[in-house]
Amino acid sequence: MIKPVHNSRLFFAPIILLFLVCAGQAVTKRSPKNQERLSAEEQKVIKYLVADWGEDYSVTSVDIAMAALKMKPSDESRFRIGNHIKTHPELHEIIRRWGWVTLVLTPDEKLIARTLINADRDGKPQPTVSDIAKAVGITEVKADQGLSMLERYEIVQRAASKGAGYKVVTRYIKWEPRLDFIFHKVSLDGGRQFNTN
Amino acid sequence: MLLVSSKLADEKVTIDTSSPEGTARIHVVFDKGKPATVEPASTILFMGGG
Numbered sequence: 001m002i003k004p005v006h007n008s009r010l011f012f013a014p015i016i017l018l019f020l021v022c023a024g025q026a027v028t029k030r031s032p033k034n035q036e037r038l039s040a041e042e043q044k045v046i047k048y049l050v051a052d053w054g055e056d057y058s059v060t061s062v063d064i065a066m067a068a069l070k071m072k073p074s075d076e077s078r079f080r081i082g083n084h085i086k087t088h089p090e091l092h093e094i095i096r097r098w099g100w101v102t103l104v105l106t107p108d109e110k111l112i113a114r115t116l117i118n119a120d121r122d123g124k125p126q127p128t129v130s131d132i133a134k135a136v137g138i139t140e141v142k143a144d145q146g147l148s149m150l151e152r153y154e155i156v157q158r159a160a161s162k163g164a165g166y167k168v169v170t171r172y173i174k175w176e177p178r179l180d181f182i183f184h185k186v187s188l189d190g191g192r193q194f195n196t197n
Numbered sequence: 198m199l200l201v202s203s204k205l206a207d208e209k210v211t212i213d214t215s216s217p218e219g220t221a222r223i224h225v226v227f228d229k230g231k232p233a234t235v236e237p238a239s240t241i242l243f244m245g246g247g
């Protein structure tokens with residue numbers, strides 16, 4: 001004969017198992033590879049931006065916020081913060097009004113995207129990394145790093161054939177007036193920097 | 198430009214910006230609301246809209 005205490009265990013075991021499975025699935029869904037939890041330092045950047053956006057027409061970008069907080073420059077951190085902004089438009093009206101792209105890219109990355117867009121618009125061959133570096137006024141290493149960041153944000157795609165370069169995805173090509181690829185950085189004598197649009 | 202001529206009119210303000218459609222960079226320094234340095238020299242500044 002089964003004692004009452006065993007009955008109770010038999011009743012609760014499947015419930016606990018079901019709860020653990022559900023909890024595990026929820027964690028998996030919330031933590032895709034590129035949406036890792038922000039570090040305390042990265043969260044400070046988000047807090048800085050949310051307080052800054054809208055002040056003096058500010059649409060300040062992540063790189064400026066990181067510099068203002070004296071964070072060590074890091075493309076990885078910048079991408080994690082940018083991706084957080086991309087996936088959380090509820091954070092601020094500025095994200096919804098101007099779009100996440102203008103807030104997460106550096107001036108160099110915007111000009112790289114524009115180089116590719118202009119070539120496509122004018123029916124010219126896809127620019128090489130060397131062409132892009134020359135047009136933007138940066139080194140080829142910097143141009144390559146910029147292209148990698150644009151690829152991670154799915155703004156550009158690497159061409160299928162090796163060595164054929166990159167192209168901007170279609171939705172950005174006819175994106176009049178390509179607002180997200182412009183920048184206006186304001187620097188005040190007191191040290192404050194911000195972007196406007 | 199609205200900021201430079203109003204709230205920031207008594208300050209030295211540096212603007213780094215992109216040309217409207219090309220890949221050129223523009224660097225302008227305003228001192229008390231007036232342009233002090235403009236690079237490249239061919240840059241055209243205008244205010245207003247419609």
